[in-house]
Amino acid sequence: xxxxxxxxxxxxxxxxxxxxxxxxxxxxxxxxxxxxxxxxxxxxxxxxxxxxxxxxxxxxxxxxxxxxxxxxxxxxxxxxxxxxxxxxxxxxxxxxxxxxxxxxxxxxxxxxxxxxxxxxxxxxxxxxxxxxxxxxxxxxxxxxxxxxxxxxxxxxxxxxxxxxxxxxxxxxxxxxxxxxxxxxxxxxxxxxxxxxxxxxxxxxx
Numbered sequence: 082x083x084x085x086x087x088x089x090x091x092x093x094x095x096x097x098x099x100x101x102x103x104x105x106x107x108x109x110x111x112x113x114x115x116x117x118x119x120x121x122x123x124x125x126x127x128x129x130x131x132x133x134x135x136x137x138x139x140x141x142x143x144x145x146x147x148x149x150x151x152x153x154x155x156x157x158x159x160x161x162x163x164x165x166x167x168x169x170x171x172x173x174x175x176x177x178x179x180x181x182x183x184x185x186x187x188x189x190x191x192x193x194x195x196x197x198x199x200x201x202x203x204x205x206x207x208x209x210x211x212x213x214x215x216x217x218x219x220x221x222x223x224x225x226x227x228x229x230x231x232x233x234x235x236x237x238x239x240x241x242x243x244x245x246x247x248x249x250x251x252x253x254x255x256x257x258x259x260x261x262x263x264x265x266x267x268x269x270x271x272x273x274x275x276x277x278x279x280x281x282x283x284x285x286x
Contacts, residue, residue, distance in 0.1 A: 086116050107133050114153065127157040145186070148177030152190050159197055167197055188217035188226070195233060208237050228257050229265055236272050239279070247276035 090113045097105035114129030134150045137143055155170030171194045178187040191214035198207035215230035235249035250272045260266050 087113065090116065103136065107136065111150075118153065118157065121160070123157040123160045127154060127161070130154045130157065141180075144177045145181030145183050148174045148181060148183065148190075149186055151177065152186060152193065155190075156193060159193065164197060164201060168194070171197070184217050184221060185223070188214045188221070188223075191217070192226070192230060192233075195230075199233065199237060204237050204240060208234060211237065224257075225262060225265070228253060228260065229268075232265065232268050232272060236268070239272065239276060243276055243279045246272070247280070250276060 090109050094106060094109045094113070097109060110129045110133045114126040114133070117123070117126035117129065130150050130153050134147070134154070137147055137150070139147075151170045151174035155167045155174060158164075158167035158170060171190055174190050175187070178190055191210040195207045195209075195211035195214060198204075198210065211230050211233045215227055215234065218224075218227040218230060231249065231253050235246050235253065238249060239246040250269060254269060254273070260269075
């Protein structure tokens with residue numbers, strides 16, 4: 082469980098610190114930050130990521146790791162409601178992911194930026210980044226995350242093209258009838274409900 086994981090990571094951090102193992106400390110702090118984010122303790126996760134970032138050398142070999150830190154910090158700031166700072170961090174992460182040829186992280190960053198812009202009501206910008214993310218996930222064959230992007234794009238279309246949004250959502254459901262991700266299913270059915278309701282089709286809604 083998470084409590085046991087944190088206890089193990091804390092012990093490991095103490096051992097690496099005592100041994101003067103900087104790389105070990107960095108990896109454990111990163112793992113601790115990830116655990117805090119998973120249990121939605123974003124301030125504590127942010128603190129761990131910032132500690133790692135402050136000690137990371139500016140060398141090309143660290144581009145991927147630095148980009149990952151900026152992405153994780155951006156996510157923490159987003160969840161804490163600091164949208165402007167989150168945007169800055171995401172845009173710092175993008176070129177580093179590109180430099181490291183890390184398509185997976187690049188796709189995740191675009192997906193995160195799309196979610197942020199959607200929340201801000203910047204729908205065209207959200208569509209641009211969600212489309213980029215979808216293209217990368219499809220190239221890598223990451224079906225679940227590609228489906229998440231498809232649902233987001235259908236939702237973004239709802240504001241100005243209800244029938245088009247509905248057609249996209251129904252197509253997603255038909256193509257992914259075996260979806261087991263409850264959060265994705267919830268978002269998809271919520272979108273279908275809103276589209277049917279907007280079109281006045283109360284029985285289907």
